[in-house]
Every structure is written in structure tokens, then in C-alpha cells.
Amino acid sequence: MIQFLPTSTDDLPQLTEWIALDPDHAGKMAAAWWMQGQILSCRVEDGMGPVMYLRIDREGMMARLHIQFGPVAKSRIARAFIDGIPRMKSMLVGSHYTAMIFESVSESLISFMGQMGFLCYEGNDYVMKLEVAV
Amino acid sequence: MCGPSQAQQNLENQEASFSATLQQDYSQQFAEQQSILNNLNSVLSPIVNAGPNQQGYSSQELSALNTQAIESNAQGVNQAEAAAQSRENAAGGGTSFLPSGVNAQINAEIGSAAESNLSQEQLGITTNNYAQGRQNWQNALSGELNVSGQTNPLGYASAGSSANSSAFNEATQINQESNQAFSDILGGVTGIGTAVLGGIGNLDTTGGSTGGEQAFNFVTGL
Numbered sequence: 001m002i003q004f005l006p007t008s009t010d011d012l013p014q015l016t017e018w019i020a021l022d023p024d025h026a027g028k029m030a031a032a033w034w035m036q037g038q039i040l041s042c043r044v045e046d047g048m049g050p051v052m053y054l055r056i057d058r059e060g061m062m063a064r065l066h067i068q069f070g071p072v073a074k075s076r077i078a079r080a081f082i083d084g085i086p087r088m089k090s091m092l093v094g095s096h097y098t099a100m101i102f103e104s105v106s107e108s109l110i111s112f113m114g115q116m117g118f119l120c121y122e123g124n125d126y127v128m129k130l131e132v133a134v
Numbered sequence: 135m136c137g138p139s140q141a142q143q144n145l146e147n148q149e150a151s152f153s154a155t156l157q158q159d160y161s162q163q164f165a166e167q168q169s170i171l172n173n174l175n176s177v178l179s180p181i182v183n184a185g186p187n188q189q190g191y192s193s194q195e196l197s198a199l200n201t202q203a204i205e206s207n208a209q210g211v212n213q214a215e216a217a218a219q220s221r222e223n224a225a226g227g228g229t230s231f232l233p234s235g236v237n238a239q240i241n242a243e244i245g246s247a248a249e250s251n252l253s254q255e256q257l258g259i260t261t262n263n264y265a266q267g268r269q270n271w272q273n274a275l276s277g278e279l280n281v282s283g284q285t286n287p288l289g290y291a292s293a294g295s296s297a298n299s300s301a302f303n304e305a306t307q308i309n310q311e312s313n314q315a316f317s318d319i320l321g322g323v324t325g326i327g328t329a330v331l332g333g334i335g336n337l338d339t340t341g342g343s344t345g346g347e348q349a350f351n352f353v354t355g356l
Contacts, residue, residue: 004174006167040170084174091173 065102101127190266203255211248
């Protein structure tokens with residue numbers, strides 16, 4: 001079971017390293033950017049250690065996910081999604097957000113997230129509508 | 135003698151102030167975020183963590199299936215009893231010719247067969263329920279294996295460029311120039327490697343620096 005943990009300055013070296021290894025992110029953002037989420041900034045860990053960092057921002061009534069993946073086994077990343085997305089969904093529904101949205105150009109990620117319930121929205125954005133709690 | 139220009143140093147000071155503000159904002163948000171994280175961590179994963187021995191039907195589905203089985207079985211009992219009665223009446227010319235004890239035994243046998251039938255149906259529902267649970271679990275794992283077999287863990291998401299990324303790069307440049315300046319003075323003791331490792335090493339661990347000073351320490355370490 002994954003854990004969502006608070007980030008601190010202790011995470012900056014690892015974030016810096018992971019950003020540098022990520023061709024889509026390298027040189028485009030500072031490590032500290034990942035700690036400034038409007039809704040949430042956190043580190044996602046499984047039993048073996050950190051898997052990814054999340055930054056979640058408000059976008060109207062939607063919650064936009066930003067993800068910094070670590071150079072870890074792909075199965076750990078997939079397991080983190082399978083485990084974590086329903087939990088994030090539950091949390092966001094409880095906070096009255098109407099959708100989760102993320103941007104990606106990765107076909108494999110888009111395909112996988114499609115299985116998790118995300119649909120094409122516009123441009124490179126993919127959205128999962130959330131059922132508002134009554 | 136090289137080193138950062140006054141303009142570059144001014145920019146760096148502005149960045150230090152900006153960084154301090156961000157850290158302050160972060161502290162203010164921390165309590166709220168901690169609450170969200172606690173909430174997230176308390177939610178159990180519904181499929182993977184439930185393992186292979188989980189139920190696949192929702193409580194509503196299960197209830198509907200059981201109700202359907204019970205009603206269907208009760209209807210079958212009624213029909214069987216009515217048919218038995220009908221056969222008995224026909225044999226007796228419209229009047230029952232069997233002793234009442236035999237009649238009761240026939241109905242008891244019908245009831246017993248019906249109970250056995252209902253039990254079998256309910257066993258089937260339970261079996262299918264857990265089979266569906268196993269299927270759900272396998273689907274989740276198969277999604278995982280599918281992804282693990284073809285995806286690149288890096289470059290999944292395309293996040294927007296950060297507002298301070300250019301300043302980040304400039305700070306790096308300033309620091310490299312500063313390092314070069316120190317290197318000139320110290321004869322190469324200080325190297326770029328310090329800058330590459332980031333600003334954490336620059337943080338004052340004695341507790342003697344203010345938050346602003348620490349922010350400056352950090353930025354100059356990038």
C-alpha cells in the first residue's frame with residue numbers, strides 16, 4: 001500500500017536529480033516548484049521507497065495533477081496509480097472537486113490512465129469526472 | 135577577477151526573498167495539507183490491496199441475486215406443491231385419497247429439495263462473487279503488468295514550465311560564477327560539484343540562521 005507523505009527541503013536533492021533525469025522536465029522547472037501545490041504537494045512512497053512526487057493545483061472546480069516520476073521499476077509506478085488514484089478521487093470528491101485533470105503526450109500513460117477512467121478532454125489534457133458527494 | 139555582476143546578485147537576492155516567501159506560504163499550507171494526506175493515507179485501496187480473496191459483487195448486487203434466488207425457489211416450491219396436490223386430486227377423483235401423513239411427507243420432500251436447491255444456488259452466487267473478485271484483482275494486476283511492460287517511467291506527465299525555472303537557471307549561473315570567484319581565491323578548493331549537488335549542503339544546521347538566511351543559503355547552493 002502506498003503512502004502519501006509531506007515534502008520538505010529534504011526532498012529537494014532527490015527532486016533535482018529526478019527532474020534532471022526526466023527529458024520532459026529537465027531544465028524547465030526548479031525542484032522547489034514541486035512543493036508549491038495549491039491543493040497538495042506530496043511524495044508517494046511504496047514499501048521500497050519514493051516512487052513519484054505529486055503537485056495538485058486548483059483549476060476552477062477541477063484538480064490538476066502534476067507528476068514527477070522517479071527512475072524506479074515501472075511496475076511500482078503502475079501499482080502506485082492503481083492504489084493511489086481511487087484514494088485521490090475519494091479525497092477530491094470529499095472536497096467537492098468535480099474532476100481530476102492531467103496533461104500528457106505519453107501514449108502509454110494516456111492508455112493506462114484511460115483504463116483508470118480518464119477521458120480525452122482537450123489538447124493534451126485528460127480528465128476524470130468525479131461524482132459529487134450528496 | 136570574475137564573479138557575478140551586481141545585477142545578477144540583485145536578482146539572486148530577490149530570488150532569496152521569493153524563496154523565503156514560498157517557504158512561509160508552504161508552512162501556512164502545511165497544516166491543511168497534512169489533513170489531506172492523513173485522509174489519503176486512511177483510504178484503503180479497493181482492489182489491489184484486497185488481494186485475490188475479495189468479493190466481486192457490490193452489496194446491492196449480492197442482495198439482488200440472493201433475493202432473486204429465494205423468490206425463484208419459493209415460486210418453485212409453490213408450483214411443485216400445487217402439482218403434487220393436483221396429481222393427488224386427479225388420482226382420487228377430485229378428493230384426496232392419501233392419508234394426511236403421506237401428503238405432509240410429500241410436501242416435506244418438496245420443501246427439502248427446494249432448500250437443497252436454494253443452498254446450491256446461494257453457493258453458486260458466493261462462488262461467482264469471489265470469482266468476480268479474483269477477476270477484478272487479476273484485471274488490476276494485468277493493467278499493472280501491461281503498463282510495466284511497455285511504458286517509460288520517465289516523461290509520463292508534461293507539467294507546465296514553472297514560473298521560476300528561468301530564475302533557477304540564472305541562480306545556478308550566478309553560483310557557478312561565485313564558485314569560480316571563490317576558486318580563484320582558494321586555489322580551486324571550491325568546485326562546481328558543490329553547486330551541482332544543490333543547496334541543501336549550504337543550509338545552516340546549527341540553528342543560528344533565520345528563515346531568510348536559510349533561504350539565501352539554499353539558493354546560493356543551487
